[in-house]
Amino acid sequence: MKKAKSHFLRIRRIAFEGPRTNNPLAFRHYNPDEIVDGKTMSAHLRFSIAYWHSFRGVGADPFGPGTIQRPWEAGKDPISIAKNRMDAAFEFFQKIRVPFYCFHDRDIAPEGRTLAESNRNLDRLVDHAKALQRATGVKLLWGTANLFSNRRYMCGAATNPDAHVFAYAAAQVKKAIDVTKELGGQNYVFWGGREGYETLLNTNLKREQDHLAAFLHMAVDYAKSIGFKGQFLIEPKPKEPTKHQYDFDVASGVAFLRTYGLEKFLKFNIETNHATLAGHSFQHEIEVAAAHGMLGSIDANAGDELLGWDTDQFNTNVKELSLAMVSVLRAGGLGSGGLNFDAKLRRPSIDPEDLFHAHIGGMDAYALAFKIARRIVADGKFSGFLEERYASYDSGFGRDIEKQRVGFRELNQLVLRKLGEPKPRSGKQEYLENLLNSYLH
Numbered sequence: 307m308k309k310a311k312s313h314f315l316r317i318r319r320i321a322f323e324g325p326r327t328n329n330p331l332a333f334r335h336y337n338p339d340e341i342v343d344g345k346t347m348s349a350h351l352r353f354s355i356a357y358w359h360s361f362r363g364v365g366a367d368p369f370g371p372g373t374i375q376r377p378w379e380a381g382k383d384p385i386s387i388a389k390n391r392m393d394a395a396f397e398f399f400q401k402i403r404v405p406f407y408c409f410h411d412r413d414i415a416p417e418g419r420t421l422a423e424s425n426r427n428l429d430r431l432v433d434h435a436k437a438l439q440r441a442t443g444v445k446l447l448w449g450t451a452n453l454f455s456n457r458r459y460m461c462g463a464a465t466n467p468d469a470h471v472f473a474y475a476a477a478q479v480k481k482a483i484d485v486t487k488e489l490g491g492q493n494y495v496f497w498g499g500r501e502g503y504e505t506l507l508n509t510n511l512k513r514e515q516d517h518l519a520a521f522l523h524m525a526v527d528y529a530k531s532i533g534f535k536g537q538f539l540i541e542p543k544p545k546e547p548t549k550h551q552y553d554f555d556v557a558s559g560v561a562f563l564r565t566y567g568l569e570k571f572l573k574f575n576i577e578t579n580h581a582t583l584a585g586h587s588f589q590h591e592i593e594v595a596a597a598h599g600m601l602g603s604i605d606a607n608a609g610d611e612l613l614g615w616d617t618d619q620f621n622t623n624v625k626e627l628s629l630a631m632v633s634v635l636r637a638g639g640l641g642s643g644g645l646n647f648d649a650k651l652r653r654p655s656i657d658p659e660d661l662f663h664a665h666i667g668g669m670d671a672y673a674l675a676f677k678i679a680r681r682i683v684a685d686g687k688f689s690g691f692l693e694e695r696y697a698s699y700d701s702g703f704g705r706d707i708e709k710q711r712v713g714f715r716e717l718n719q720l721v722l723r724k725l726g727e728p729k730p731r732s733g734k735q736e737y738l739e740n741l742l743n744s745y746l747h
């Protein structure tokens with residue numbers, strides 16, 4: 307491939323300079339090559355760039371069009387623009403030093419007038435991506451299909467009342483799985499943006515959920531038939547754009563997947579801002595997924611405490627991330643998943659340099675949280691406290707309860723004859739909060 311011109315001429319590859327550096331374009335905590343437990347930090351954290359935000363986001367909001375103008379968007383031919391944009395993206399991936407990226411089909415290639423034309427456009431950009439992946443070593447963490455922007459999907463894709471739309475979505479996802487496989491994608495994501503409803507006056511909820519399950523079964527069968535080995539992930543979100551989305555949170559997702567016999571085939575892609583929109587903490591969603599052995603990947607971002615929608619901001623809250631990373635480490639890591647920055651610049655952050663500041667902040671916050679979480683886990687103070695708190699279930703009648711070897715009759719006899727009144731023990735929340743802070747500061 308011929309040497310492409312630089313799109314970020316004034317910015318060099320971001321270096322690790324340590325916590326004391328004054329250089330705003332350097333990492334303070336993320337040292338990609340540092341070996342931790344026999345693996346590089348880069349391999350532990352598996353950072354990924356979200357193509358849709360960083361290379362398709364223009365800062366538009368309901369009150370005004372985009373503010374962000376990139377020089378690589380100039381030109382008339384949509385395919386050449388898409389290729390140019392992809393060159394800029396891969397230069398960014400290298401300079402910010404991430405090993406992965408993620409995309410929707412329509413992020414990387416323009417939609418055509420027909421599905422066949424859209425597929426041809428996609429093929430051209432997939433060829434380009436393949437060459438760039440080979441040249442840079444950057445890999446595809448996951449692919450997905452955009453089943454929510456085009457007006458045909460206004461009432462959903464797999465849950466659309468019109469079977470014709472279901473069929474179209476199936477054809478689009480078939481192609482998206484094909485190209486994800488072709489690019490060596492390690493996962494494939496299903497986010498049901500419009501798989502929900504606005505009003506039950508026009509919605510058959512049960513039928514729509516049955517259809518969503520049928521769609522996912524078809525995807526599983528198709529992946530098997532072509533030998534796609536990537537992990538399927540479902541990404542819950544309670545609302546927005548639909549008022550009520552079927553995969554509301556991890557718990558309802560688990561119930562849905564188990565109800566329809568899909569639990570062996572999918573894990574969860576947990577997004578921080580979706581967790582908080584559902585009224586949960588980020589750590590809660592990770593713990594619920596981990597409890598079911600279904601923690602797959604993370605869409606790393608944050609909401610705004612004062613706003614009730616999906617602001618998709620870069621997360622610099624080290625405390626929140628440390629707690630999340632403790633749960634990730636205890637769950638044994640993310641496997642084929644990673645930390646994908648599903649986060650966008652604020653509307654007035656219009657400089658290409660802002661893209662670097664945003665990701666440096668997000669990566670450093672996660673790297674610091676990772677180090678703190680490793681210390682917390684290694685010290686074992688919190689896990690020791692937990693073990694002690696539940697120790698009464700480790701032997702005697704507590705163990706019999708866990709093993710379901712006793713019932714109400716036996717426990718009734720035990721309390722009346724032997725145990726009597728339980729002695730309450732402090733939950734020690736304030737002590738534990740202080741202990742957590744001692745790791746943070």
Ligand code: XUL
Nearest residue numbers: 450497541577605616648
């Ligand atoms: C939307 C969202 C999506 C998914 C991929 O809130 O998070 O970008 O991550 O479709």
Ligand code: CO
Nearest residue numbers: 541577605648
């Ligand atoms: Co997301």
